[in-house]
Amino acid sequence: MTRLFARLLAISLLCVLPLAHAEPKPLPPIIGYDSRFQPIPSREGMVVSSDIIASRVGAQILAEGGNAVDAAVATGFALAVTYPQAGNIGGGGFMLLHLAEGNRDIAIDYRETAPEAARRDMFLDASGNVIEGKSQLTHLASGVPGTVAGLLHAQKAYGRLSRAQVMAPAIALAENGFPMGFAMSELLAGPWGKRLLGNAAAKAYLFKPDGSPYAPGEVLRQKDLAWTLKQIAGHGEDGFYRGPVADRLVEEMKRGGGLITHADLRGYRAIERAPVRGRFHGFDIVSMPPPSSGGVHLVQMLNVLDGLPLAGMGHNSAAYIHTLAETMKRAYADRSKHLGDPDFFDVPVEGLTSAAYARQIRASIDPAHATPSEKIAPASEFPRESTQTTHFDVMDRDGNVVSNTYTLNYSFGNGVAVPGAGFFLNNEMDDFALKAGVPNAFGLIGDTANAVESKKRPLSSMTPTLVLKDGQPWLATGAPGGSRIITVVLQIILNSTVFGMNIADATAQPRVHHQWLPDELHLEPGISADSVRLLKEMGQHPVEGELLLGNSQSIMFRDGYMLGASDTRRPGGGVATVEELRWPKAAQSR
Ligand code: DON
Secondary structure (H helix, E strand, O other): HHOOOOOOOHHHHHHHHHHHHOOOOOOOOOOOOOOOOOOOEEEEEEEEEOOOOHHHHHHHHOOOOOOOOHHHHHHHHHHHHHEEEEOOOOOOOEEEEEEOOEEEEEEEEEEEEEEOOOOOOEOOOOOOOOOOOOOOHHHHHHHEOHHHHHHHHHHHHHHHOOEEEEHHHHHHHHHHHHEHHHHHHHHHHOOHHHHHHHOOOHHHHHHHHOOEOOOOEEOOEEEEEEHHHHHHHHHHHHHOHHHHHHHHHHHHHHHOOOOOHHHHHHHHHOOOEOOOOEEEEOOOEEEEEOOEOHHHHHHHHHHHHHHOHHHHHOOOOOHHHHHHHHHHHHHHHHHHHHHHOHHHHHHHOHHHHHHHHHHHHHHHOOOOOOOOHOOOOOOOOOOOOOEEEEEEEEEEOOOEEEEEEOOOOOOOOOOOOOOOOOOOOHHHHHHHHHHOOOOOOOOOOOOOHHEEOOOOOEEOOOOOOEEOOOOEEEEEEOOOOOHHHHHHHHHHHHHHHOOEEEEEHHHOOOOOOOOOOOHHHEOOOOOOOOHHHHHOOOOEEEEEEEOOHOOOOOOOOOOOOEEEOOOOOOOEEEEEHHHHOOOOOHHOOO
């Protein structure tokens, strides 16, 4: 009894002593004691991604002297190996950079393009109806992949290390293998995995020879993918867009009736664009411009919300959720008409993100009653005034930041793997509006702005975002989730700015989503029954617990610390820090 008491006393003293003897430099209040959810800190550099092995690859590159761009490129190629459901070289995405030198923000658009032979009616039957599955599960579903061009452009223009050095870890992971995690093993054993068994190359890459999935802990080796990655490491863009990898891709297109040709591959270019910018609660918002709809609608919604007393409503109260839902509906209505590839369609970015338009939207919101979606239409003019994507962030000790979201669209894209080349092809063509008013896989509708056209980029919701405070990076964030991405990013920003939550807390909070059509307000578990009742009384149509909204990855910078939070909505993700790699194994539990 006495011994037990003595042990308890010793343990409680251990807990109290650090408080009794103040550290020479106290920890900033953001670390510990303020919330049930705590981020992971670093001072030396950090990578947050949906796969911890890939995060560690990025942290290792930082430890070797690479900057945030080197680490992001290394992480991007590593995810193509360890997280093949979304990490990719056969898809596309967006990278947002903040470069400390010159205090510059750059958006790199490496979204897929429609093949040259693509036509507006290519997914319609003779009577003009959408043919189910054609834009999702066939070779025609693939756009010309942009990931290799995007990552290599970033590396060449803004990285410090050599291409070979940043690609070496991904090549090693593909060649030597890595232990299958619980989540991926389960994914492959489930319907998404079973779907792949119909494609011989996909089966050969991710399953045992008898077609059974690897168990957690068993090693997956991807020799063909290692070969392709070596072609890229050795020859740069030409290693993918020309030569034997391109030959194998085009061969597969011919075999399966796809459209991508050698000329399409040779002609692909990543494009640098000016980010979309906004102001909210004294912070600068920097986000992805079209062909993403994310940045435009994020800024549009923040403009509307900036004029409203959100903090006073209380976080996730009925009044607050109602306000978010009404704002979201109006933004998604505009998305359906005004957003598309800016190289093909004049997107009214200025009008949509103007303060005057935000005032007009704000005035149309009734704080007590929902406006039915059918009564909301996209703006006709603007007032004058001046199942799988993945996101990761990197911050280095010099203040360079990368926020990157890339995708194959569905998990494993269209399920078509390129024989002899080890990678999956995207089904991004489904992000076009196949026919005006007909919803895509995410229930989104569109019109002329996002109609299929030769060489055009399909509209995206991917929203890699940076928030700056006094011109310095304060938050990097983003998420997968199709149409839900924009509202997830919105709520991460509101939670951390309006409600002052640390980034782990901001990530953990239950989320809500409305996309105008269908007229449904999706609520994650954790919204109180009282709020749901009040929302129904206001005329909202809550749908509870049907889907989790996003899998965000974020880094906040506060008080000299990088603070990372990898969403716990999906297993397997993680924060890797430079310190952790340097510490002895025993200290790695932090
Ligand atoms: O670009 C887009 O908006 C979609 N292709 C993203 C798909 C997605 O996030 C699926 N992941 N859960």
